[in-house]
Amino acid sequence: MKSRIFLALLAVGGAFSAHAADTCSVNLEGNDAMKYNLANIDVPRSCANFTINLSHTGKMAKNIMGHNVVVAKTSDMAGIDTDGMRAGLAADYLKAGDSRIIGHSKVVGGGESTTVSIPVARLVAAGAPLSFFCSFPGHSAMMKGTVTLR
Template identity: 60%
Template sequence: MTRKPLVAPFLLALLAAAPLAAQAADNCSAELSGNDAMKFDKANIDVPKSCKTFTINLKHSGKLAKNVMGHNVVVTKTADIAAVAADGIKAGAAGDYVKADDARVVAHSSLIGGGESTSVSIPVAKLAGGPYSYVCTFPGHSALMKGTLTLK
């Protein structure tokens, strides 16, 4: 009687799982687009708990300049959106409409205009104890340009 080695099935299973691991690593970012109609293209972004850092890549799909229709993405607790946006207005365009050293802000991008892109990296460990949201803090945008971050 010939015995088949058990190593081969183990290696096959390991090789089959490799693409899934690579795919999981790829899920640590999301694409988000904002336009001249003051809308994000996503109302929710899922953040895998397995990620150490999660990146939101923001693209301004409109044509207007950042001093007229600028967009950013600011991550904060959902309950803090209004206060963070109000304090951001006071910070002005030079501060990307984000109050300096605001402890309520988990992460934020720079301000961009039409055709531009930016990104923001979020330490996933900071998303415990949510709920969290993302919002554009350009004056007048926070009422329409917001979405939720769901830790999964």
């Protein structure tokens, strides 16, 4: 009986260790209903870089229902979004060289995935509050969340 308990605790401990080792990344999903699966992304200050793995779980093409993920100061979201609409899909709905953008992925369509890695020092330097959002026209109203440094 004691050996079973020990093995169960060992298995649980291993699961926690595997999870703890993966704290410098997060899996984010966007769908055809213009929703992310997360409302907040926790970023440990101990990470050198933080990676967001974005998967578009829907079926619609990127020119119809594309998604990306943009990280910026919350106060900069509206301006980034407005300028991005003018930039168009070929520019991932982001103004070239926009210094307000801390990190961003490309726009993907249904069934596609992309990744963005952001130096945590850039997040710290930007200060709070931070947000993530989709810059596809009209999507940021629903597809947004907070980024929390911990």
